[in-house]
Amino acid sequence: MGFVLWGISGALQSGATEALIYTELDRLGAAGRYAAVIGRARAIDTVAxxxxxxxxxxxxxxxxxxxxxxxxxxxxxxxxxxxxxxxxHRTREENEEASEGGYAGILRDGLREVRADRSIRRALLLVAMVTALWGSLEEYIPLLAAGTGVAAHVVPLLVLLVSAGTALGGVLVATGRHFTDRALAGILAFGALGLGVGAISGLAAGFVAIAAAFCAFQMASVLADVRLQQSITGPARATVTSLAGLGTDVGTILVYGGYAAASEPAGHAEIFAVSAVPYAVLALVLLLGGFRVRRAVTRADLSDP
Structure with missing residues (x-):
């Protein structure tokens, strides 16, 4: 029953929190601070x-x-x-519009916006692809650490090192809210390199590279989320964002299944190293302009001279 309630809680929050924060920041003409706010929240989450x-x-x-x-x-x-x-801060018109259509109307608006806008579909796919893989691999970090042959009491320290890297990524992302696709590609390529080298080394020292990789992946996840928020123009922001969460969850399940299937013929180090390849490919696609996302106009843009 606890897991059922946990799942319901996650479903209700998925997309709603990010949409609320972006909308309120945009209302204040500070949509550009979204990356910093979400990045710090993710860092605090990891530290907690x-x-x-x-x-x-x-x-x-x-x-x-x-x-x-x-x-x-x-x-x-x-x-x-x-x-x-x-x-x-909702206006009376917004409240009346939401009450007339109800949840079904809001859902239809969100799905309609995703179907009608290729830029939003690209942003949704980017969020899911960036987040699902490393978010799933994080669960296997203790097994990878134990596979290096260190003493049992050292394993938590290696896990802590990777968590620290993840938290640092949330803090550093505040400096990257205006990163171009080329810069995002560089971050993903760096993460892929760090993950591959750190895992295949089979050494405890390799966890320094893995921590750096997770730092990069956290930055990339937040920046992908920023791109999604910036591409949404319709009223069903939370619905569109929650679809990205759904895509991430589906991707996570697929990664778990793939990891289980691969764990029989391969070890944890090999699986982690191979998992770096999709990020390298995604970095190349971004570099070639395959995920170019249109940026919506914000209140801050309208107030600029």
Missing amino acids: VMASMAVAAPLFVLGGYPLIGVASVLACVLATAVATTFPE
Whole structure:
């Protein structure tokens, strides 16, 4: 039941959070800050997960699973309290339009916009392709670390190193909100190189390269999300963004299945190294202009002289 509720929670948030933040920033004429805000949020998210892992062990010693459960519930309550402080400024016309069409109308508007605009379809595909693979590989980092032959107590430290790289990527992405497709291609190519070299080395030292790769992938994921938000012009922003989340989830399931199938004939290092190839190919496609996305006009653009 807990997993069902967790899934419902994720489905309700998917796309809605990003759409709300972008819309409110655009209302203030600050849509250009979206990358910085989302990047910092992703960094805080990663750090919070790292912190929860650190406190889980002593909490378990003190109170076992019941105390862990109570702490988890309190974390959700705290998150809910923070969410209620998000600003939202809808006009009366927007509220009337949403109430007339209902959820079905909003869904139709979102699907219609995706079908009608090739630029949005490209942005959706880019988000899913960039995010799904490295997001799935992250779950296998402990197995890759153990495969290097280090002592058991060193494995969490290597995982922590990769998490630190992911958090750093969220912070650094604030400097890349105006990156061109060529620059994004360079980030993906760097990530592919770091992932491939770090994994195939089979050494604990190779996790420095893997951490750098995950830093690059986090940056690329946020920048892809920025491109999607900038390409949307219709009223169903949350629906369009949630479709990107759906594509990412489907891609994640496919990666899990592929990893399971490949784990029989190949080891973790080989699978990680091969997983770098799609990012290298995607970087080449971006370099050739295969994912060129049209940027919508924002309030900040309208206010510029």
